[in-house]
Amino acid sequence: MTFRILHVDDDAVFLDFVQAVFAHEEKYQVVSRINARDALASIEDVAPDLVIADIMMPDKGGLEFIHELRQMPALEQIPVFLLSARSRDLEKYASFGENAAVILSKPIEPDVLRWKVKAQLE
Numbered sequence: 001m002t003f004r005i006l007h008v009d010d011d012a013v014f015l016d017f018v019q020a021v022f023a024h025e026e027k028y029q030v031v032s033r034i035n036a037r038d039a040l041a042s043i044e045d046v047a048p049d050l051v052i053a054d055i056m057m058p059d060k061g062g063l064e065f066i067h068e069l070r071q072m073p074a075l076e077q078i079p080v081f082l083l084s085a086r087s088r089d090l091e092k093y094a095s096f097g098e099n100a101a102v103i104l105s106k107p108i109e110p111d112v113l114r115w116k117v118k119a120q121l122e
Helices: 012-021 036-041 062-070 094-099 110-121
Strands: 003-008 028-033 050-054 080-084 102-105
Touching: 003 012, 003 036, 012 028, 012 110, 028 036, 036 062, 050 062, 050 110, 062 080, 080 110, 102 110
Parallel strands: 003 028, 003 050, 050 080, 080 102
Antiparallel strands: none
């Protein structure tokens, strides 16, 4: 079985980084989108098993994006990782914890990201 990961981030370097983290993992296919609007437009075609989203994006922030995902019956229980350089500050707010499976700090070690994803999906 192949798991599909939708990664949404306005930083092209970080999109490439996450692609590289899973490049040699046959079980995972990472689909990257540069903004939340494009991610939402392609969500049915992507049919993700897990979402990784940046918190701070120019067109629509990560929380707003995740809130819209949670309104879709097929995605209301999907695991979500929120990434931020300010993750320690975010953990105090209940809305982040309610909408995300995992809140992670940027930058993140590749092995940590790989392990966290495997723990959610396998």
